[in-house]
Amino acid sequence: MGRLRWLGLGLLLLGTVCRAAMPPHMDSAGQEAYRQYLNAEGHRAFAISPGGRWGWSSGAANPDIACEQALAYCQDRNEQRCVLHGVDGDTVFDAKAWPGLWGPYADAATAVRTRVGLKRGMRFPDLLLTDARGRVLKLYESNGTVRVLHFWGSWCGHCRKEMPEMRAAAEKLGKSVQFILTQVREDIADSRAWMKRQAIHLPLYDSGARASDNGDLRLAGGGRLNDRELAKAFPTTYVLDRHGIVLFSRTGPIHGWSEYVSFLQHAVRNSK
Numbered sequence: 001m002g003r004l005r006w007l008g009l010g011l012l013l014l015g016t017v018c019r020a021a022m023p024p025h026m027d028s029a030g031q032e033a034y035r036q037y038l039n040a041e042g043h044r045a046f047a048i049s050p051g052g053r054w055g056w057s058s059g060a061a062n063p064d065i066a067c068e069q070a071l072a073y074c075q076d077r078n079e080q081r082c083v084l085h086g087v088d089g090d091t092v093f094d095a096k097a098w099p100g101l102w103g104p105y106a107d108a109a110t111a112v113r114t115r116v117g118l119k120r121g122m123r124f125p126d127l128l129l130t131d132a133r134g135r136v137l138k139l140y141e142s143n144g145t146v147r148v149l150h151f152w153g154s155w156c157g158h159c160r161k162e163m164p165e166m167r168a169a170a171e172k173l174g175k176s177v178q179f180i181l182t183q184v185r186e187d188i189a190d191s192r193a194w195m196k197r198q199a200i201h202l203p204l205y206d207s208g209a210r211a212s213d214n215g216d217l218r219l220a221g222g223g224r225l226n227d228r229e230l231a232k233a234f235p236t237t238y239v240l241d242r243h244g245i246v247l248f249s250r251t252g253p254i255h256g257w258s259e260y261v262s263f264l265q266h267a268v269r270n271s272k
Contacts, residue, residue: 021091021093022034023046023048023054023085023086023093024048024098024256024259025048025050025051025052025255025256025259026048026052026054026255027052027255030048030052030054033046033054033056034046034054034056034086036056037056037058037086038086038089040056040058040059041058041059042058042059042060043058043059043060043061043062043063043065043066043088044056044057044058044059044060044066044070044086044087044088044089045057045060045063045066045067045069045070045071045084045086045087045088046070046084046085046086046087047067047070047071047073047074047075047082047083047084047085048074048082048083048085048093049074049075049078049080049081049082049083049101050080050081050098050101050102050248050263051080051248051250052255053074053078053080053082054074055069055070055071055072055073055074055075055076055082056070056073057069057070057073063087063088066087066088067084067087070084071084079119079120079249080101080120080248081101083097083098083101098262099262099263099265099266100266100270101263102239102247102248102263102266102267103266103267103270105241105242105245105247105267105270105271105272106121106241106243106245106272107243107272108242108243108272111123111241111243111244111245112243114245117246118229118230118238118246118249119246119249120246120247120248120249121245121246122245122246123243123244123245123246124139124149124238124240124244124245124246125139125219125225125230126138126139126140126219126220126221126244127139127182127207127217127218127219127220127225128208128218128219128220129180129182129205129206129207129218130205130206131203131204131205131206132192132204136220137180137205138220139220139240139244140220140244144242145175145176145177145178145242145268146176146177146178146239146240146241146242146247146264146267146268146271147177147178147179147180147239147240147244148170148177148178148179148180148237148238148239148240148264149180149182149237149238149239149240150166150179150180150181150182150235150236150237150238151182151183151184151207151227151230151231151234151235151236151237152181152182152183152184152191152234152235153183153184153185153186153191153234154183154186154190154191154193154194154195155185155186155190155212156234156235158234158235158252158253159234159235159253160194160198161253162235162253162254162257163198163200163202164200165254165256165257165258166179166202166254166257167200167201167202168257168258169257169258169260169261169264170202172258172261173261173264173265176264176265176268177264177268178203179202179203180203180205181202181203181204181205182204182205182206182207182217183204183206183207183209184207184209184215184217184227184231184234185209185211185212185213185214185215185227185234186209186210186211186212187209187210187211188204188206188207188209191204192204207227209227215227215228217230231251232251233251233252235252235253236249236250236251236252237249237250237254239263239264239267241267241271242271242272243271247267248263
């Protein structure tokens with residue numbers, strides 16, 4: 001009889017996990033944290049932000065305290081805004097408002113006065129990049145599109161692994177979003193050769209890097225910027241609005257590129 005009670009409890013807990021929708025942008029660590037939250041005791045809350053940052057709290061005196069704690073844990077050293085996903089096991093997530101968390105978007109006049117930097121809300125450094133024909137692409141000469149700037153290398157296992165998902169997202173978005181893949185720590189010929197072997201057709205732009213020990217990237221106004229100033233690890237991705245303002249950045253591979261399509265579409269519609 002006792003064994004049956006334990007079996008019933010296990011099935012009940014499993015059913016709870018199955019019924020609750022997994023929060024978006026979660027990697028394996030986030031998914032495990034969410035399962036722990038669902039099975040925790042007392043008042044509890046789970047908060048998330050774009051990019052997969054999360055925080056949760058359990059055993060609080062009341063739901064309000066649990067929510068405050070979860071949001072604080074999620075927001076700690078996090079540039080993206082956190083929102084609640086669940087409270088006491090119930091889903092309170094606003095899926096319609098979720099893609100809008102990258103806003104508000106700057107207008108052209110504000111963007112010109114914005115400080116250059118890498119953090120959210122700053123104007124990304126004006127890198128000098130060239131396409132396969134040698135034509136120069138300057139990030140500040142915006143063509144009116146939202147841009148995904150992706151630093152990668154064919155030597156990077158995580159970079160290679162996420163490429164098919166990125167390609168699928170790019171194909172779904174079409175010309176509304178410009179993907180700019182630029183190589184680091186290798187010659188552009190190596191990057192292009194790998195892409196060709198994999199039959200992956202994404203736009204590659206030459207950063208000027210030529211070897212594994214060359215971390216300098218060119219700036220449009222002259223000078224160089226070391227790639228480690230842009231990325232602590234590779235791949236690293238930045239999303240820029242129409243005026244070069246950073247909306248989002250991610251160090252390391254992105255989990256589930258398809259879950260970012262709605263964010264990019266929202267940015268296209270609402271960038272000023």
